[in-house]
Amino acid sequence: METGNIALVLNAHLPFVRQPDYTRFLEERWLFESISETYLPLLRLFAKLEAERVPWRLTLALSPTLVSMLGDALLRDRYTDWLGEQLKLADRELERCAGDPVFHPLAQLYKDLYQQNYDDFTVLHAGNILSALDFYYKKGRLELMTSAATQAFLPIYRAFPESIACQIEAAVVSFRSVFGRSPSGFWTPHLGWYPGLEELLSAYGLQYSVVSTRGAMLGKPTPRQGSYAPVACPNGFTNYIRDVAATESVWSETEGYPADPAYRDFYRDIGFDLPLEYIGPYIEQGQIRTFTGFKYWAITGKGQDKIPYDPDLAAAKAVEHAENFLYNRARQAKKALPHMDRPPLMVAPYDAELFGHWWHEGIQWLEALFRKAQGTSELNFVTLAEYQRQYTENFESVPEFSSWGDGGYAGIWLEKSNDWLYRHSFKLLEYMMELADRFPDESGLRERVLNQAAREVLLSQAADWPFLLRSGKSGSFARKQIEDAVTNFSRIYEMLCANTVGTEWLTKLEKRNNLFPHINYRIFRRKR
Amino acid sequence: MNVERLNGLSIEALYALAEKMALDLPPSLERIFVVEAILEAFEEDNEDRKASGDAAIHIEEKKFSGSELDEIDASLDAAPCIARRYNETVIHCIPRDPEWAFAFWDVKDEDVDALCAAEGFSGFFLRVIRSALHDGKPVMSFEIPVGDEDDHWYIHLPEQDSYYRLDLCMRCGSKSKVIAHSNVIRTPRALLADALDDLESDAAALAALSGLDHLKIQNPPDRHPSRIMGGFDD
Secondary structure (H helix, E strand, O other), X not given: OOOEEEEEEEEEOOOOOOOOOOOOXXXXXXXXXXXXXXXXHHHHHHHHHHHOOOOOOEEEEEOHHHHHHHOOHHHHHHHHHHHHHHHHHHHHHHHHOOOOOOHHHHXXXXXHHHXXXXXXXXXXXXXXXXXXXXXXXXXXXXXXXXXXXXXXOHHHHOOOHHHHHHHHHHHHHHHHHHHOOOOOEEEOHHHOEOOOXXXXXXXXXXXXXXXXXXXXXXXXXXXXXOOOOOEEOOOXXXXXXXXXXXXXXXXXXXXXXXXXXXXXXXXXXXXXXXXXHHHHHHXXXXXXXXXXOOOOEEOOOOOOOOOEOOHXXXXXXXXXXXXXXXXXXXXXXXXXXXXXOOOOEEEEEEEXXXXXXXXXXXXHHHHHXXXXXXXXXXXXXXXXXXXXXXXXXXXXXXXXXXXXXXXXXXXXXXXXXXXXXXXXXXXXXXXXXXXXXXXXXXXXXXXXXXXXXXXXXXXXXXXXXXXXXXXXXXXXXXXXXXXXXHHHHHHXXXXXXXXXXXXXXXXXXXXXXXXXXXXXXXXXXXXX | OOHHHHHOOOHHHHHHHHHHOOOOOOOOOOHHHHHHHHHHHHHHHHHHHHHOOOHHHHHHHHHHOOEHHHHOOOOOOOOOOOOXXXXXXXXXXXXXXXXXXXXXXXXXXXXXXXXXXXXXXXXXXXXXXXXXXXXXXXXXXXXXXEOOOOOEEEEEOOOOOOEEEEEEEEEEOOEEEEEEEOOOEEOOOOEOOOOHHXXXXXXXXXXXXXXXXXXXXXXXXXXXXXXHHHHHHO
């Protein structure tokens, strides 16, 4: 019998950044970078492990906004164009670094990466990453979960169950339309949980989620198996518990594996280092310096003096860190096992984009984890669905309101930089509920209008906006997204009140904010 | 943050940025000093964020990193394009953590006019009412005076695992009148629901192995060391 189980859970999410009104848009790069550095490399890893018959199991939460963008034809075309630009830059870099024994091979590394991405995306996957993920989902190696429609931080909206229900329903419907079956697992954004959420989740056939260690341990009653086994709410909904040690070893910005000096530095990028006249064509508007993805330096240390990146040294370090991770989990499991009636489970949830994008070697680390675990009988990788099938009885406890954010509650999404937005998102909700009550059974044009209103309400709730406002990164973009949602909704509300609909404007808006095509505004009707 | 980028902004934009960052700069300051003050404030802000130890959130920020505009609000010169308020009489409350809640409210213009014109009107205040159950009887309350111009407040709540409601009130002479009620909120627990001493040894061991110390999660109040010592004294 194995000593312990590990469930790696990656949350893949980006906010809705599609901007068809512009020929190119800075924030769309978030998607392109994530496809290039995380999603496609993950698919390559899965293929490699399959080909070499290395056992692997992974749970991947896909946010509905990301699913919408990955399935969008315009963004697929734009990504292909962007790859073309990256390849041109790679060629120029090869030319610029010609003869340099250190930097030319690094430039070649990026040329190979983008060429591989181009080939995989356009030929192997024919632009359809979701279909590629579905392949492994059907095989049972990869479990896919869904998440709140626009990643709203759910505890903040708990006074509006209609709103939470809409976040869940739009997600479940979107998942089913893409993958042909209903999801069992639901990733609560930022592990934001509150007692009572289980009732709404269960109503949509969802069976389990992941909560923070704090939330679980403060649950009532206190879990009897600590964080080493999930807990069940009285209605049967299961909550898996984040393992502190497993996550800290990767998350810690200063002491986690990704901070090792041998790894590639994320910040030093030729977009900032090279003269404008050279790098201009590859950055925003020819003058706003951006990350290009071409990074030649190792983390080295805290100062600005960096040593050149050595991919072989970094790859060896990723293997070493994978061994260390497994060693520590085995030790942890051995300590817990004598106190348990089953092998302990360690749930390690991370942001998917951490791997490959920020932690360049993260995908290699994952590969090494599965390869090294193959040779031991101590640890076993499982998906949450597999574990759910194996252990149907769990200790009954309801987790406390919590999140994985700083302080463990809602402090990140509710503070001085972002608290103003809730006046608007709450008002939109109230208006939306009023509209759903006034127009309970519309069809045709008016139904389209109401459904678009519901989309705008969901867009206003994205937790990314308060998060960005707080972090100071892309704050103006975040503010504009909220303002746009409020403005669009207000116009719809006024149109409905005046009984006039601007068809041309509505059609344009539907094309711009084209997510959740199957949304049903009636979900906002007040529960009586 | 980048000096070149700041130098590209107009002096008005620099002042707007300073104001947004809550910097109280004297008017007509030389450009070089405005830039310096902004840079310093950014540096301090970054240090604060680094010191917060909020690794998960810091790492999550990385996927949104993009350009040198990240740290400068690109729409500095743009006025907000949505109304600040909705001219309605309402109060909402959102729990933030075991100790704090956020409240925001509005009073319809015509109501404000009528209220302020009332004889003996001396101002608005929030009444914070605690109850043990969601629909339970109030067990205590306290008041927070707020200004006529205020429309939001962070409220310190003394009891975790308790229910609170806010009333937005006005004071008229020795009397008060409720203008709006908020929703009821519950403050989450910050302490274990069950004392570790009461758990079976296996459960207590697993709780410890789950990182309670790391998370600074403690026993419920009746098992605080001072109370336990009191028990020994008995």
